[in-house]
Amino acid sequence: MTKAVIIGAGIAGPALGVALRRIGMEVEIFEQLPADADQRGSWLNFQANGLDALRAIDAGSWVGKLGYPVDTMSFVNGKGRVLGELPMAFRRPDGLTSRMMPRAGLFTAMTDMAVHHGIAVHHNKRLLDARNTGTGVVARFEDGTEATGDILIGCDGIHSRIRKIIDPGAMAPRYVPVLNTGGYIPDFTVDVPPKDFRMQFGTKCFFAWMPTGDGGTIWFANPPMAKEPPRGVLSAMSDAQWRQWLHELMDGDVGPASDIIDAAPGPIMGWATYDMPVVKRWHDSSRMIVIGDAAHATSPAAGQGASMSLEDAVTLAQCLRDCPDTASAFATYESLRRERVERIVANGHKSSADKAAGPFMRVIRDLILPFTFRAGAKDGGQSMMWLQGHHIDFDERLTPATA
Numbered sequence: 001m002t003k004a005v006i007i008g009a010g011i012a013g014p015a016l017g018v019a020l021r022r023i024g025m026e027v028e029i030f031e032q033l034p035a036d037a038d039q040r041g042s043w044l045n046f047q048a049n050g051l052d053a054l055r056a057i058d059a060g061s062w063v064g065k066l067g068y069p070v071d072t073m074s075f076v077n078g079k080g081r082v083l084g085e086l087p088m089a090f091r092r093p094d095g096l097t098s099r100m101m102p103r104a105g106l107f108t109a110m111t112d113m114a115v116h117h118g119i120a121v122h123h124n125k126r127l128l129d130a131r132n133t134g135t136g137v138v139a140r141f142e143d144g145t146e147a148t149g150d151i152l153i154g155c156d157g158i159h160s161r162i163r164k165i166i167d168p169g170a171m172a173p174r175y176v177p178v179l180n181t182g183g184y185i186p187d188f189t190v191d192v193p194p195k196d197f198r199m200q201f202g203t204k205c206f207f208a209w210m211p212t213g214d215g216g217t218i219w220f221a222n223p224p225m226a227k228e229p230p231r232g233v234l235s236a237m238s239d240a241q242w243r244q245w246l247h248e249l250m251d252g253d254v255g256p257a258s259d260i261i262d263a264a265p266g267p268i269m270g271w272a273t274y275d276m277p278v279v280k281r282w283h284d285s286s287r288m289i290v291i292g293d294a295a296h297a298t299s300p301a302a303g304q305g306a307s308m309s310l311e312d313a314v315t316l317a318q319c320l321r322d323c324p325d326t327a328s329a330f331a332t333y334e335s336l337r338r339e340r341v342e343r344i345v346a347n348g349h350k351s352s353a354d355k356a357a358g359p360f361m362r363v364i365r366d367l368i369l370p371f372t373f374r375a376g377a378k379d380g381g382q383s384m385m386w387l388q389g390h391h392i393d394f395d396e397r398l399t400p401a402t403a
Contacts, residue, residue, distance in 0.1 A: 001026050002320075005139055005147050007130075007162055008155035009033075009121050010107060012292035012309035014114035016153060019057045019317030021117055022394075028147060029114060030125040030139065032156075042103040043182060043218055044300070045070070045088075048096035049390040050307025053314045055096075056394040062113040067101025068212045071195035077366050078203035080254030088197065092389055098303070100197070100210065100218050102184070106306065127161045132287040151326055152288045153316070155309070158274055160294035167281040173274035175228040176299045176349065178206065181242065181270035182220025188263050190217050190256050200257070201365065205249035207257045219260050222273075222301075223249055229272055239267035275299045275345055282334055286327040291316055296341040302348025304387070308341055314392050323400040332401040344387065 002025045006013045009031035017027040046067065054060045075083040088098045114121055126142040130152055137152040154162025158173050190209050192198045197210040197218075206222040223245065237245075243261055246268070250257040261268075276297040283289035292309035316333050323329035 002151070003027070003149040005030070005137060005149035005152045006155055007127055007139065007152065008157060008292075008294075009111055009114070009123070010155065010157060010292075010309075011110055011306050012313045013153075013155035014110040014119070014121070015054065015057070015059065015310050016155060016291070016313035016316060017114045017119045018059055018117050019314050019394075020320070021119065022057055023317055023321040025320070026149075027119050028149070029119060029121045030127070030141065030147060031121065031123050032126040033123065035111075035123045038104075043067075043100055043184065043220065044103050044106070044306055045098055045303035046101050046106065047088075047098045047303055047307045048092055048388045049304075050310045051096050051099075052092075052094070052390065053307070053310035053392055056314050056392040057317075059113055062109045063101070063106060066105050066109060067099040068210075068218065069195055070098045070100055070197050070210065072193075073197050073199055074192075075199045075201065076255070077201050078253040081366070083201070083366060085196075098388070127156070130162065130165050130288065132284055137287050150287075151320075154288070154290035154294045155292050155313075156290075156294050158276060158293045158297040160290055162288060163279060163290050163294050166284050166288055166290065167279075170279060170281065171276075173276055173297065174349075176273040176275055176301075177226050178222040178224050178273060178299075178301075179229075179234070179270045180220065180222060180273050180300055181246075181268060182208075182218070183264055183268070184212070184216055184218050185260065185263050185265065186214075186216045188217045188260075189215060190260075198255075200253065200255055202250055202253045202257070204253075205246070207250060207253075207255070207260075209256060209260055217260065219264065221246055221249075221257075223270065225272075234270050234272065237270070239269075242268040242270060273299050275349055277345055277349070278342060282338075283330040286325065286330065289316070289330050289333070296345055298341075298345045298348035299351070300348075301351035302344055304344050304348065308344060311390065311392065312337060312341075314394060318392075318394065318396075318398050319400075322398040328400045328402070332398060335401045336398075340390075347387075 004020050004027050006029045009029045013029050020027050070088045074085040128140045130139040136150050139147045154160050163170050192211050199208045209219045246261045279295050282295050291312040319329040319333040
């Protein structure tokens with residue numbers, strides 16, 4: 001039986017593990033963080049194509065009820081002027097929609113899913129190196145232990161160690177000039193229609209809020225920061241400093257941002273955002289490959305990081321099932337995925353740039369966006385079909401590419 005060693009137990013890793021078990025492979029997953037790692041304050045937009053990928057391996061029930069459904073995005077500027085409205089997702093015939101959910105809840109659900117399927121998930125396993133032995137792979141961890149297998153898949157995120165092992169010359173992640181902070185406020189209501197996420201292109205900062213069905217509010221902000229902050233600067237900021245800065249950024253803008261900042265449970269924390277525009281080498285000849293954020297991280301503005309990772313996991317399992325060898329499987333996987341994910345990364349980078357627009361570009365943006373949103377709303381989300389309408393049929397047999 002072929003054995004896969006998976007590095008990373010975030011989103012892609014557990015899904016890949018379940019998919020590989022379905023095709024008869026042995027799997028072990030190794031995660032550097034402890035099982036109770038704190039993901040506090042971090043929420044994500046889990047789009048319909050991600051749930052579609054999980055459904056392809058009969059795993060949709062693990063996350064289908066997490067978080068809150070989102071139906072539309074409405075946009076205003078700092079003065080409160082309505083810029084337009086868009087459906088959050090393409091109207092899929094299967095009825096799948098997007099959901100806002102806590103990252104911690106998604107991570108827990110994915111790990112529980114893997115364990116439920118009999119997959120060993122090892123925590124506190126920080127990877128030191130990995131090598132292709134010619135007949136297999138060996139991964140070595142900081143605690144002195146090793147793992148061996150036939151193939152190794154790096155699901156280890158945007159700062160992937162496996163990516164650098166495959167290609168020592170791989171580019172570093174690209175800093176996106178906005179930060180991210182946000183969370184959930186229980187028992188706090190905002191004057192927004194149900195399932196609508198209100199997005200504000202503020203005068204100094206992008207800010208967003210959404211009511212939840214249980215009487216709470218999800219919110220996030222993207223403070224602009226032109227230069228990448230040195231390591232430790234953001235984590236050293238206190239809750240009071242974050243609140244003061246957010247108040248200063250939103251001062252004078254119309255809307256509930258000030259009340260949200262005051263009501264948000266603490267401590268408020270923020271982090272820098274990054275993407276990976278192009279990773280030239282996703283794999284070596286036949287033993288190691290990276291997927292998910294390790295291969296093509298997008299900025300949070302795309303709302304597609306989790307969903308792309310799940311598409312990757314399911315597609316790679318199909319390739320390993322249908323191709324005559326791993327070299328062919330890796331080549332086939334890349335031929336199926338590269339164009340799509342790089343287009344999504346580019347789309348996310350553009351959206352982030354719009355959030356950090358200067359005074360002149362804000363005027364241009366506010367003039368153009370209403371026309372863009374009207375066109376998008378008119379087609380009922382059809383223009384987004386390429387993104388959220390993506391469908392995977394796991395039973396479909398793939399045609400191998402030439403390695």
